[in-house]
Amino acid sequence: MAILVTGGAGYIGSHMVLSLLVNGYDVIVIDNLSNSSRESVRRVEQIAKKSVVFYDGDIRDRDFLDSVFGRHEVSEVLHFAGLKSVGESVLEPLKYYDNNVSGTLALCEAMNTAGVRRLVFSSSATVYGDPASMPIHEGVPTGQPTNPYGRSKLMVEEVLKDLAAADSQWSIALLRYFNPVGAHVSGKIGEDPFGIPNNLVPFISQVVVGRREALTIYGNDYPTPDGTGVRDYIHVEDLVEGHVLAMRAISRKPGVHVWNLGTGRGYSVLDMIETFKKVTGKDVPYVIAGRRDGDVAECWADPSKALDELGWKAGHCLSDMVEDTWRWQKNNPNGYS
Numbered sequence: 001m002a003i004l005v006t007g008g009a010g011y012i013g014s015h016m017v018l019s020l021l022v023n024g025y026d027v028i029v030i031d032n033l034s035n036s037s038r039e040s041v042r043r044v045e046q047i048a049k050k051s052v053v054f055y056d057g058d059i060r061d062r063d064f065l066d067s068v069f070g071r072h073e074v075s076e077v078l079h080f081a082g083l084k085s086v087g088e089s090v091l092e093p094l095k096y097y098d099n100n101v102s103g104t105l106a107l108c109e110a111m112n113t114a115g116v117r118r119l120v121f122s123s124s125a126t127v128y129g130d131p132a133s134m135p136i137h138e139g140v141p142t143g144q145p146t147n148p149y150g151r152s153k154l155m156v157e158e159v160l161k162d163l164a165a166a167d168s169q170w171s172i173a174l175l176r177y178f179n180p181v182g183a184h185v186s187g188k189i190g191e192d193p194f195g196i197p198n199n200l201v202p203f204i205s206q207v208v209v210g211r212r213e214a215l216t217i218y219g220n221d222y223p224t225p226d227g228t229g230v231r232d233y234i235h236v237e238d239l240v241e242g243h244v245l246a247m248r249a250i251s252r253k254p255g256v257h258v259w260n261l262g263t264g265r266g267y268s269v270l271d272m273i274e275t276f277k278k279v280t281g282k283d284v285p286y287v288i289a290g291r292r293d294g295d296v297a298e299c300w301a302d303p304s305k306a307l308d309e310l311g312w313k314a315g316h317c318l319s320d321m322v323e324d325t326w327r328w329q330k331n332n333p334n335g336y337s
């Protein structure tokens with residue numbers, strides 16, 4: 001039996017594939033390489049000294065999916081494939097609903113036909129919208145995501161809940177990530193966004209490595225201790241460990257399960273800049289600009305449900321996250337290219 005990882009060439013997916021290989025699982029990857037490089041999977045194979053079966057294909061293509069399920073015995077699917085740029089989703093909503101929602105529908109239909117009904121889905125804290133208080137527990141009702149990307153995640157969650165309600169053979173984990181950062185300790189795989197990074201940590205590391213002049217801080221007038229936005233940054237290695245535990249848990253428990261994957265601590269943009277300065281010994285030039293549309297002041301998790309039910313707790317601190325990010329960026333100033 002093998003585990004199918006959609007989006008396994010991407011940032012989180014590549015770390016997931018490495019962890020699965022190291023844990024002794026056989027892995028099949030489907031990725032259309034729309035936001036990633038085949039090189040990430042090659043490096044994962046080098047580090048693990050084990051190979052994966054790689055398919056360059058699209059999850060929206062039912063015939064292709066049926067052929068993959070026809071060729072392999074799949075026990076569960078870890079579903080990372082999707083588009084994730086918030087700004088692009090505002091400009092091209094249909095592209096996002098097609099990829100993220102229709103893609104997941106096609107995947108679930110193919111899984112049903114193949115009799116594979118265990119699924120771990122990459123959701124996001126964005127489904128909470130702008131909750132009234134922190135930290136955010138899974139019991140807080142989902143809110144109003146401020147953009148089509150966020151709404152596509154919420155729609156998929158609703159679809160998957162309906163699916164499990166209609167057919168008790170399904171076991172589904174909805175993992176709500178807070179802010180994944182960091183890289184594998186080898187410095188060989190990491191986050192390599194195409195174009196200008198939208199997210200804070202890849203942007204700062206490209207500034208420090210000399211690819212960009214200065215960070216723009218989106219607002220220093222939030223009601224937070226230093227005025228800049230506060231987020232729950234979580235090391236990608238902790239995140240993938242949460243998936244392994246969630247995958248094992250749903251194999252014993254049918255139905256839908258929701259778990260936050262965060263550390264339970266919030267850090268501001270200025271905290272992050274200070275940590276980069278300490279870790280790298282380099283300056284981080286920045287300018288202050290207005291708030292970015294759709295940003296919330298603060299967002300951090302109550303991760304106690306994952307601790308109680310999965311025995312999972314994030315182990316890496318902010319310095320670890322920045323050290324590992326920096327090792328990857330310094331060794332690969334231009335990413336995989």
Ligand code: NAD
Pocket residue numbers: 006007008009010011012013030031032033034035036037057058059060079080081082083084099103122123124125177178179180
């Ligand atoms: P990523 O872009 O690095 O990885 C996604 C992968 O999916 C890419 O390799 C891309 O080529 C592939 N892909 C996209 N559409 C596809 C399709 N139709 N068919 C096949 N492959 C396709 O992103 P990531 O940061 O690794 O995120 C993985 C998942 O986690 C995404 O679903 C994302 O929305 C979700 N997520 C990410 C974050 C984050 O901050 N990185 C936060 C919350 C949720």
Ligand code: UD1
Pocket residue numbers: 084086087124125126149150179198199200201203215216217218219228229230231269292293294295296
């Ligand atoms: C963003 C998305 C969210 C998505 C997540 C992971 C928005 C509104 N939200 O979350 O839907 O799930 O990425 O992909 O885009 N910041 C700067 N300068 C920058 C970049 C960011 O000051 O160049 C600040 C932001 O204002 C925020 C913090 O840094 O306060 C973190 O931003 P980011 O890394 O983009 O994550 P989120 O906004 O939490």
